[in-house]
Amino acid sequence: MATVKSTKSTARPAKRPVAKRGRGFGAAYVYDTLRDDILSLRLQPGMLLDETELAARFGVSRSPVREALIRLAGDGLVQTLRNRSSIVAPFDVSTVQSHLNALLLMYCTTARLAALNRSPAQLEALQGMLNLHRAQMKSADMNTIVSNNRAFHVAIAEAGGNAFFTAWTASVLDQGQRLMGMYVQDTDQTRSDTELDDHVAIVDAITRRDPEAAERAARADAMILFDQLRTHLFKDTLDGVSVGTLLGAAAR
Numbered sequence: 001m002a003t004v005k006s007t008k009s010t011a012r013p014a015k016r017p018v019a020k021r022g023r024g025f026g027a028a029y030v031y032d033t034l035r036d037d038i039l040s041l042r043l044q045p046g047m048l049l050d051e052t053e054l055a056a057r058f059g060v061s062r063s064p065v066r067e068a069l070i071r072l073a074g075d076g077l078v079q080t081l082r083n084r085s086s087i088v089a090p091f092d093v094s095t096v097q098s099h100l101n102a103l104l105l106m107y108c109t110t111a112r113l114a115a116l117n118r119s120p121a122q123l124e125a126l127q128g129m130l131n132l133h134r135a136q137m138k139s140a141d142m143n144t145i146v147s148n149n150r151a152f153h154v155a156i157a158e159a160g161g162n163a164f165f166t167a168w169t170a171s172v173l174d175q176g177q178r179l180m181g182m183y184v185q186d187t188d189q190t191r192s193d194t195e196l197d198d199h200v201a202i203v204d205a206i207t208r209r210d211p212e213a214a215e216r217a218a219r220a221d222a223m224i225l226f227d228q229l230r231t232h233l234f235k236d237t238l239d240g241v242s243v244g245t246l247l248g249a250a251a252r
Helices: 026-039 051-058 062-074 093-117 120-136 142-160 163-175 177-186 193-207 211-233 243-250
Strands: 078-080 086-088
Touching (some): 026 062, 026 177, 062 078, 093 163, 120 142, 120 193, 142 177, 142 193, 193 211
Antiparallel strands (some): 078 086
16 A cells, blocks of 8 residues: 655654643543644654653643544544554555545535525625635745635535535545645745635636536646646656546546
8 A cells, every 4th residue: 555654753743832731631632732733744644653752742641642642543644553653644645546536526516506506795705715815825834824725615615505515525625634735835935826816716706606617616726736746745656647537427
């Protein structure tokens, strides 16, 4: 099974102060903090998660650390090895392909529905969100850029009026947060608000109530991530994957 790992090997992201907390926060706080560190790439794929070091970091015993790692393993974010040590889950290329399929389907479906069903208030919110994101594009940090992208597409899903699609869109975006973070890191030195041109096109189509144009723009937006992953981050493993193969029935 092809995976992508980091060359780093310890569980020390950039240091952040850990607030003193009373008894009882335990595993939940450790879980929330480590999950955030993993999704934001402060803890890189393949990085060792040493229970003793983590217990010292959080000022707890190893039991809540172990419980948090078990929960993270259930989320697919941590991998337990045969010697019972844990690492940040590497990227599985087959999972990357599945994620991109799901991302494309949700982007296209929700954009089409938003063009048909959006309210004036939802359209105004999307336009304001787009303006803010464009203003922040060059100066914001990676976490803000990734968060902005998530908020934009979830808002589109909400405008589409299907609660199931909204939940699925949020889930797909959350699961792919590390991939999006890698994309943002890879383009960090050349970042421009022109990268949001497809977002502009989506909002324009939704404004005109044009579902076909909204779907085309959403598809183009999804393809930016795929092209970046295929060209740079997963070149050896995605190089032979054609768009038609990857996107399957969703391809047009």
